[in-house]
Amino acid sequence: MNNQEAIIREKLSHYYANVFEEELIDEIVRVGYFDKIKSGKLMIDIGENMTHIPLILDGVIKVSRQEKEGEELVLYFLERGDTCAISFVNCINRKKSILRGIVEQDMEAIFLPVEYIDNWLAKFKTWRYFIIDSYHYRLIEMVESIDSLAFMKMNERLMKYLTDKVKITKDVNLEITHQEIANDLNSSRVVITRLIKELHNKGKIVASRNKIRVLEGF
DNA sequence: ACATTAAGTGATT
DNA sequence: AATCACTTAATGT
Numbered sequence A: 001m002n003n004q005e006a007i008i009r010e011k012l013s014h015y016y017a018n019v020f021e022e023e024l025i026d027e028i029v030r031v032g033y034f035d036k037i038k039s040g041k042l043m044i045d046i047g048e049n050m051t052h053i054p055l056i057l058d059g060v061i062k063v064s065r066q067e068k069e070g071e072e073l074v075l076y077f078l079e080r081g082d083t084c085a086i087s088f089v090n091c092i093n094r095k096k097s098i099l100r101g102i103v104e105q106d107m108e109a110i111f112l113p114v115e116y117i118d119n120w121l122a123k124f125k126t127w128r129y130f131i132i133d134s135y136h137y138r139l140i141e142m143v144e145s146i147d148s149l150a151f152m153k154m155n156e157r158l159m160k161y162l163t164d165k166v167k168i169t170k171d172v173n174l175e176i177t178h179q180e181i182a183n184d185l186n187s188s189r190v191v192i193t194r195l196i197k198e199l200h201n202k203g204k205i206v207a208s209r210n211k212i213r214v215l216e217g218f
Numbered sequence B: 001a002c003a004t005t006a007a008g009t010g011a012t013t
Numbered sequence C: 001a002a003t004c005a006c007t008t009a010a011t012g013t
Helices: A003-015 A022-031 A085-093 A114-123 A125-151 A154-169 A178-185 A189-201
Strands: A033-037 A042-044 A052-066 A072-078 A100-113 A173-175 A205-208 A211-214
Touching: A003 A022, A003 A033, A003 A052, A003 A100, A022 A100, A022 A114, A052 A085, A052 A114, A072 A100, A072 A125, A072 A154, A072 A178, A085 A114, A085 A125, A100 A114, A114 A125, A125 A154, A154 A173, A154 A178, A154 A189, A154 A211, A178 A189, A189 A205
Parallel strands: none
Antiparallel strands: A033 A100, A042 A100, A052 A072, A052 A100, A173 A211, A205 A211
C-alpha cells in the first residue's frame, strides 16, 4: 500500500468507518485521492461540470445560488461527514451544476471520480444509504431556506444565519463583516448594520468590527 | 499622518 | 427593507 492510500484509509477510519462497509472503503481507498483546499476557493460554479465528489473530512463549504450578476443567496453549508448529493446527480446525468460551492473554511476531503459513484449505488448498501441520507438532509435544509425566505423577516433570517454559522463552525465568535452577511442573505449592508445593532442591544449578540459573538439561539 | 475599509445614521422611497 | 449620501471609527502602511 502506498502512502497516499494509507492516508485515505486513516482519514476514512476517522469519520466514515461506521458509515461504509469494508469493501466500499477498499474501493474508495483505491480510486479516491486526498486533498486540502484553502478557504475562499471556488469548488464548483453554476453551469460547470463536476468531475469529482468530495467526502468532506474537515472544513466548511458554502453552497449558494446566484440569480443575476452580484445577487447571491446562501442555501446551506456542508461540513464534516457531508457530501454534496446535488452534485452527485449532476455527475450521473452529466448535467451542469445548478449551485455554487465555495470553501468557507480550509477544507480536507477525499475526492471520488464521478464514474464510480453510480456503480457503487447498486453495489454497496452503505453507499446507497449514505447518498439518500445526504439527499434527505439537503432537502430539509433547502426547505428551511425557503421557509426563511418566504415567512421570516430580515431580523429573524439574520439570527438564523448567525446561529447556523455558530453550529457549523462550532465557535460562537464569528469573524465576518456586515457586508459579507448582506451578500449571503441578498440584503444590503446598511440593513444588516441596523439589525446587528438591534440584536446587540437586545443582548443576543455582541458585535464589534469584523467580529460577532453569538450569545443565544444555538 | 494618511489612506483604506468597516460600521453608524438620518432622510427618503 | 432598501437606497442614498454622508459621518465616524478602526486598522494598516
